[in-house]
Structures are given as structure tokens and as C-alpha cells.
Amino acid sequence: MLINAELLLQYQRCKRRPFLDIHGDRSQRDAPSELLVKLQQDKIAYQLGVLAKFTYSRPEYPKGNWGAGQAATLELMQRGVEYIHQGVLLANYHDLSESISEFAEDKDYTCLSRPDLLIKQPGKSRFGDWVYVPANIELGKRPKQEYQVVIAFHTQVLGIVQGVRPKIAWLKLRSKDTGYAVDLLKWTPQMQQILAEMIQALETPDAPEVFISRQKCNLCHWYSQCYAIAQAQKHLSLLPGITPIRYTQLQALEITSLEALAHTDPSVLENLVGFDREVAPKLIIQAQSSLQKRPFVLPYPLHTESVTFSAPIEIYFDIEAQPDLNLDYLLGVLVVDTQTKTEKFYSFLAEQPEQEALIWQQFLDLVGKYPQAPIYHFCVYEFDTVKRLANLYRTPHTAVNPVLNRFVDIYEQLTQSVALPIESYALKAIARWLGFEWRNPEASGAKCIYWYDQWLETGDRTLLETIKLYNEDDCRATHSVKNWLVEFRELGARG
Numbered sequence: 001m002l003i004n005a006e007l008l009l010q011y012q013r014c015k016r017r018p019f020l021d022i023h024g025d026r027s028q029r030d031a032p033s034e035l036l037v038k039l040q041q042d043k044i045a046y047q048l049g050v051l052a053k054f055t056y057s058r059p060e061y062p063k064g065n066w067g068a069g070q071a072a073t074l075e076l077m078q079r080g081v082e083y084i085h086q087g088v089l090l091a092n093y094h095d096l097s098e099s100i101s102e103f104a105e106d107k108d109y110t111c112l113s114r115p116d117l118l119i120k121q122p123g124k125s126r127f128g129d130w131v132y133v134p135a136n137i138e139l140g141k142r143p144k145q146e147y148q149v150v151i152a153f154h155t156q157v158l159g160i161v162q163g164v165r166p167k168i169a170w171l172k173l174r175s176k177d178t179g180y181a182v183d184l185l186k187w188t189p190q191m192q193q194i195l196a197e198m199i200q201a202l203e204t205p206d207a208p209e210v211f212i213s214r215q216k217c218n219l220c221h222w223y224s225q226c227y228a229i230a231q232a233q234k235h236l237s238l239l240p241g242i243t244p245i246r247y248t249q250l251q252a253l254e255i256t257s258l259e260a261l262a263h264t265d266p267s268v269l270e271n272l273v274g275f276d277r278e279v280a281p282k283l284i285i286q287a288q289s290s291l292q293k294r295p296f297v298l299p300y301p302l303h304t305e306s307v308t309f310s311a312p313i314e315i316y317f318d319i320e321a322q323p324d325l326n327l328d329y330l331l332g333v334l335v336v337d338t339q340t341k342t343e344k345f346y347s348f349l350a351e352q353p354e355q356e357a358l359i360w361q362q363f364l365d366l367v368g369k370y371p372q373a374p375i376y377h378f379c380v381y382e383f384d385t386v387k388r389l390a391n392l393y394r395t396p397h398t399a400v401n402p403v404l405n406r407f408v409d410i411y412e413q414l415t416q417s418v419a420l421p422i423e424s425y426a427l428k429a430i431a432r433w434l435g436f437e438w439r440n441p442e443a444s445g446a447k448c449i450y451w452y453d454q455w456l457e458t459g460d461r462t463l464l465e466t467i468k469l470y471n472e473d474d475c476r477a478t479h480s481v482k483n484w485l486v487e488f489r490e491l492g493a494r495g
Contacts, residue, residue, distance in 0.1 A: 002066075003093060003199070004112040005150045008191075011198040012146040013216050015208040019201055020222045029221040035446040036219045038453060042324060043139040047116065050137045050172055056083035056117065066090060066112055070161075077118070077162065078127050084118040091160040093199070096192075109199065113157035119170070126163035133166040134158055141175035145190075148182050152191035155184055211244060212237045214424065218446075234258055238423045239290060241283050245274040261287040282419070289419040295488065296419045307408055309486050312339050313373040315406075316482075317382050318474040320448050320467060327353050328385050329452060330467060331363045334475035335370070345475065347468045352456075360389045367403055375403070378427045378478045379411045410482050418488065431477035434484050438477070443470040 001022070010017040032040075059072030069088030076084050093109035115134035123131035134154040138147050151169045159165030170179035201208055210230045217223050229235075236242050236256060249272040255261050261284060269280035281299050289296045313335065320330035331348040346366055348359035367375060377383065383404065390400040415425050422429045428438070448467045455463040 001108070001202070002110050002112050003195070005114065005153055008153055008195060008198065009146050009150050011201070012149060012194065014211075014213075014220065015198075015201055016210065016226065017220060017222065018198055019204075019207045020225075022202060023207070024222065024225075028225050030224050032221065033219060033446070034450040038450045039139070039219070046139050046174065047137045051085060051117075054083045054085075054117070056085040057081045058085045059087055061088070073118075074161070077132060080120060080128065080130055082120050084132070086114050086116065087118050089113040089115075089154075089157045089161045091157045093195075095160050096156050096195075111153070111157050113154045115151070115154040115158070116172075118158070124164065131164055131166060132158060132162060133168055133170065135170035135172060135179065137172045139174060141173055143171055143173065143180045143182070147171055148187045149191045149194055151182050152184060152187040153195065156188065156191070210235055210237070211247065213244070236261065239283070239286055240423065240425055241279070241286055243274060246272075246283070249274055258287050258291045262291045286419045290421045293421045295421070298417055298419055300416075307413065308374040308406075309408075309482070309489075310338065311372065311374055313337055313370045314479075315367060315370060315373045315375045316475040316478045317375050317377045318471055318478065319382055319385055320445070320452070320471050321381075321385070322353075322449055322452050324449075325353055327356055328389065329353070329356065329359075330471050331359050332468070332471035332475050333363065333366055334472070334479060335366075335373075336479065345472045347471065349464065349468065351464065356389075357393050360393055360395075364395070364399065364403070367406075371402070373406065374408050375406045376408050376410055376478055376482050378409070378474075378481070380409060383407050383409065410478055410485065414481065414485050418485070427474065427477055427481070430481050434480055436477050436480045438473045439469055440466060440473075443473075 007018040007021065010021065057076050059069055059076060061068035061072045066088055067090070070090045073084065073087035073089065076087065089112070091111045091113070093111050096111050113134075116137045117135040118132040119135055120130050121133055122129065125131045134151060136147065136151050136154070140147065148171070151171060155166050155169045167184065169182045169184060171182060172179050210226050210233070212227060212230045212235065217226065220226075230238055234257065236247060236250065236258070239258070239261075242250075249269075250256065250261065253268070255264055264284055266277075266280040266284055269275045269283070270277045275283075278300055285296045285298060316334040316336065318332045319328050320332070321328045327350070329350040333346040333348070334343060335346070336343050346362075348362045348366075350356045350359050367373070386400065386404060386407075389395070390397075411425065411427075414420075414430070420430065420433060422433050428444075443466065448470060451463045451467055454460065455467075
């Protein structure tokens, strides 16, 4: 069996993914999402930009013929070329790992390594007075564990091929002009352990247990299949607040169902890793809410005495951004007159990135017309972005602080006081539970990132109109959630 760096990367994100990639029915995979396609394109573009700074060679061989690929790579290494892009390196797993899993003792595993760059340096190897060290070019801004484990894998295979293990390996990240030096003494043993665990998982007859973590799962081509299994099992990972660490703790206590968790005494959990005296009762009440399909009041409600939940004029605020450009290109504002029961939506849109300053001023001008109006938003992004834009465009504190003081985070107010029978506390999940629907059911924040990029590339104005419609619906959804929360609290106050 061929073991490559991609499998090792995905195993760190999801223990189930490599098993399905090797043994699963490929016809059951989801089509790549627009966001995934965009991320792949962005990574390729970034890598090409970095590689343009090097004069490199690349091995030529028939596609998929890894033996021929290694032969072509070895020929380049023997010639001592300075840089090799996507060289092919092969090694037996038994030579790679210091501790062979019992599952792999009598198995034939070949490790395939294709680092982005092999860099020639002085030293001694089987090729002569030089050695190669590996480097990977990653789109991320931080040296994540998964990146460092993968580069340690490349280093081990390279060491076997050239007869000497490199003492250094590099990551080129978006946030650093220079490379990031990986601590191989630290990461090589961890890589070997993770690799052994992955091979053990691949040798089992059944796929590892489902665990839905939307932030990691949403871009996976097995998501629909895994989600259907989790729903059928009523898996605890579908419960908001259940992290892998908490689930492991619950498993140890044989608490693996909604019913079991809903009837657990908080004192049983509060001293476990990942829990405390507030988390434990909240999770139990969350289980009760999901089990009984109704909202529950949480035991430690947020103090809201100073929060304005109704006013003659109310403002609802939502932003669309393009993170790769560090750009907030759409500031959407819904102004609601509660006395005349009228509403008006304002869409401040930067059709080009350089217009961000213009829409920032337009936003300030509008909210300045209603100095007493609370500004409702969902999650902290809008608050943080207003601070960022104020700093970027040197808005006086005297102008921006009164605006920030009017912000009310509906997400915080809701999640700190109420448990709802939903799988996620994302705006869409909450609003749809209330019966609110987006006019474009396929739209999402992730798709808006893709659509804005397409607008910049094609000039298709229908893309802008689609984004504006989605942004307006986000504001109106926030309005719906806020109104429901006010009514729910009033009912609770009346008993």
C-alpha cells in the first residue's frame, strides 16, 4: 500500500478521512465546493509566486509512475542541481519508523514523499559533498502541527534516499518573508507515532467512528456521507459544545447518547479535562434541549441590565469580507423604525478594493444620523472590524468609540442565556430553526468570498447583486433572532 503525505495531513484533521480515501466508494463523494476550488487555486497561485524566485528543476516521468519519478529525481540529485520541485522519493515504511505497529509487521507499505522543494546544501551524502533538505510552501499563516508533521515525514524519507537525515526542514508560510525552521527533534517522533496510528486505522475492517466538526468537515468530500451516519446515530458530535477532548472524556464514562448526557449530574463532569463548573451544566442542558426539542434557560445567564433590546430606531449590521485581500468590501445596514414599523436596507459596497475607505465613511455617516440607536450584530467580527477600519483609516476615537459603545452582540446574548435544540449556533442554524429562510438557499459567507473574487475577475454584476441579497438576509436574520430572544425572555420573566 502506498502511504503519502496527503494521507498523513488528512489523518491529523480527521482519523476517518484516509480510510475512506483508500477504501471508500468514490461515487459517494461530494463534488468540490466553490470555496474548496478557490482555496486550491489560491494555494497554487501562492506556490507559483514563491517558486518564481527560484531556478528549479522538476523530474519528468509518466503520470503516476512513481518508480520512474524517483529515478528521474535521483538523477537530478546526483547531478547536484540547486533546487528540485516536487521530486519523488520512495522508502519502505519499515525503514522509516523506529517503532513498527503490529498491524504493519507483515505488510508492504511504501512511503511516497513529494516535497515542494528539495534545496541543495553543503554536507556529505551518497551523492557527494552535498545534501538536500526539504521545504514545503503552505497557504496558512501559522506553522500548524499538521504542516510540521508532514515536513518531518518528507525529511525521514529523504534521509533514507540520500543516506543522511537532514538536520533542518523549512516551511514557507504566507505570514513570513523568510522560511520557518522546523524543530525536527520534536516533530519526528510525533510524526512516527501519528504515522503508526494511521496505518493501524487503515488496517481495521471498518472506518473509524464518525465525528462531525464542521469547521474541519465542511470542505471534505465525504462530509455528506459522514453527516448522514452521524444523524442516524444521533451522534454526540452533533451537539454544540462537544469537542473531541470532551467526547473522549464522555466515552470513558460510557456517556455516548443524548439520553445519557441529559440525565448526567453536572458534578460528574465538572472536574474532567475540557469541562468546568459552567461548561458541565450547560452541556447537560444543551442535551436536554436537543432531546426535548425545545429551548431551555441556561443556569448562568448573562447580565444584561445595561443592554438595550428595544429602541425607536434599531440598526442591524453585517459585513462581507475577502480575507485573502484583508478587505471588508460590503457593510450592510438594516435600519428599523419600530414606531412606524418601516425598514430600509443600505448596502455600502466596495466594487474595487480601493473603495473600502469610501464605504467605511458611508457607514459612519449613516449610523451617525441615529446616535441613540443600538447596533445589533451576530458574533464579534463586526465589532472587531469596526476597530480595525477605524485604526486603518485613522478615525478619531471620539468618532468611533460612541459607535462601538452601541454595539450589541446577539450571538453572545443568546448563547450565554439560552440552549436551543439545534446542531450549531451559527446564524443560519438559529434563524432557520425560527422559520427564517434566505432568499438564495445556496448562498453562504464562504460562497460570497468566491463570488467577490469572480466579480473582480469577470465584472459580472449579477454576482454583486447575489452578494448584496445574501448580506441583507443576514441582517434580517439577526433581526429575527433578536426579536425572538426578547420575546422568550419576556415570557420567562412573566413565568
